[in-house]
Amino acid sequence: MRTLPINVRLDGRTVLVVGDGEAAHAKLRLLAKTPARLRVVAPDGWAGLGDWRGRVEVTARAFEPADLAGVALVYAATEDAAADTAVASAARAAGVPVNVVDRPALCDFITPAIVDRDPLSIAICTNGGAPVLGRRLRARIEAWLPQGFGRLVDNAAGFRDRLKAVLPEGADRRRFWDRFFDGAAGDDLLALSDDALGARLERLAQTAAAERDQGKAAGEAGGEVLLVGAGPGDPELLTLKAHRALQQADVIVYDRLVSEDVLDYARRDARFVHVGKRAGHPSWGQAAINDLLIREARAGNRVVRLKSGDPFVFGRAGEEVEDLTAAGVAVSVVPGVTAAAGCAAHSLIPLTHRDHASAVTLVTGQLKGGGAQSWRGLYGPGRTLAVYMGVTTARDIAQGLTGDGAPADLPVAIIERGTQAGERRVYGRLVDLPDLVAVHAIESPAMIVIGEVARLARDWPAEALAPLFADAESRAG
Amino acid sequence: MTDTPSGFVSFVSAGPGDPGLLTLHAVDRLKRADAVLFDDLASGPILAHARADADLIGVGKRAGRPSPRQDHISRLLIDYAERGLRVVRLKAGDAGLFGRLEEEIVAVRGAGLGYEIVPGVTAACAAAAAAGLPLTRRLTARRVQFVTGHDARGDLPDDLDLAALADRHATTVVYMGRRTFSRLAEALMAQGLPGDTPALLAEAVSTPAEHLTRTTVHELALAVATPPADPAAPALILFGALAAAEAVGDHPVPATAPASAHPPAPDVRPGDRRCRETRHG
């Protein structure tokens, strides 16, 4: 982030606008929506400011540095470059944050495009890069966000103290609000009158309190573990369910394979526990991870165990599910987009093909503690292989498969960090697989797709091999 | 989020049915689409993400019902995209897995139009999640293989590798395979796959009509002889090293369950997705 979005309180404070042209009016229109005291310094006094009588205080002369005394923010809007620059340097000297209209380089702060659903506000800022794009985004959000949203916030604010009395535990209250707002995107809540909203809040709070008491009586803490598939790395490949789970989590337990970008989509004040191998930290064993999940769930937390891809594809989630159920902890599984599907789609490779691939095998290149993977019987015409964790065993894979009858020039695609920033795609023939990995210094995580369909990749080097669709294309043509 | 140019086709994975299993990316594409061409399996609440003024066109391909000709679908895609519109081609599950993308891709490429594939949650992963059965497992399920029970002619494909499918160190998922399963099972048992190999029949996974039946290969081969209540309901069959079957879930199947001509009683019901207790067999 190049700048920090913050909301500035302006009750009883003074904002100074220097100038009286169209730029100054535009700023005043925005500022007039806040409780700030507004002052304008302009040589022509009220001449250009008639509309603002009663709302602003006008000083009819040129700007002087002394005008900055007691000012919280200043806008330089004289529409005269030299005059604006002078305001900016005086402001900087006086330590008053300044905004110079249309000159981002001179600004201490930028006014974003704003969606106003008071008391809810959304600011959109392109840091001067593309204000028009910012405004278009705002228009989309305006169209999408119902007008009544502000009222919802007011009603929620009005209920906070009462709720604290009914549900003293922070975690209980968070759950309460999640439940309450689950309907907020629909028109459901927005259609209610203030009275009806108040009644609904009270009823829900009573229900939540009763449930909490029942849970206590039954000796459950009400915690649960969700094993959530995070997808291959691009956070846009989270499912809506996974996204919601991340937004509602009290504790998020993740490992090395989960991308930072995905974590950005999670609730900010959740507790994040990294249980993967990291330099300088002892690594967590599976037993320790399971203990952590059980402990946090028993403490009544909503625990998200985030797994890359789909939790049940080479994710070792089976062991976690077993331990948790044995401990009597409620577990559910949110499936995700597995790396093979994500990497293939990004390369425009369909894993199956009516004429060339009627089967897909997902296989791991590494068998932890289980000896070497056998590559016998895996290759067959009309089959696509998607190899997970195959970087270090590329040589075994190539030799094993060719030794078992796979053609030396069978197409392979290697997708490193698929769908993530820095994704790399490398293509070639099966016999060259070990060299491709070595020459391009491919690192984990990488997906190896082996089979005719790899030829369909968007950047498949045309000279390498004949097009797969020659026959189909002539048919369609 | 990249802006797609106009006149562009997005092949979008709709996931297994639960609208909550759409990806954020899929939702984004639906929201911006001018036209959405969808299969029957990828419809319902999922289409609610499309704009009110978008054209929604059902091009239903569904078992047991004639469907619009493939070249007709391709033509529609191209017609819309060539008008400069953003077209979403919505496919059930993950579009790249048995989504029959190839012909539409060839057509779109041939017309010189841009396209993308938005991946999604495939039905196998959703079925596994719902049943609490990992698809892979150290030592016991070293790979998972997806096959179709239904080739271009509607028959059991003749290039199935029976030896690979009969391997007990693998989990096998058969898409669109209910109708042909007795024949497949017979062939696999002839290859040495034990009839009591655990199996799961997963119908309408992740929808309100979800129905999971824990059974065995032999039993299921008999049960599928009886036509299902809703022949149009999508079904998936999992079998093999469903290693956790005995450890997780509510009712483990006895190793020697009596064969029955009727579908076995359901073990897991919708809304009952939590793994509540453990019974080590």
Ligand SMILES: C[S@@+](CC[C@H](N)C(=O)[O-])C[C@H]1O[C@@H](n2cnc3c(N)ncnc32)[C@H](O)[C@@H]1O
């Ligand atoms: C322990 S497995 C976890 C697989 C995960 N559960 C899934 O369904 O994708 C890790 C392997 O998945 C593959 N993988 C995961 N994310 C990937 C990505 N973004 N690009 C390429 N391969 C990836 C790599 O082969 C990596 O070594």
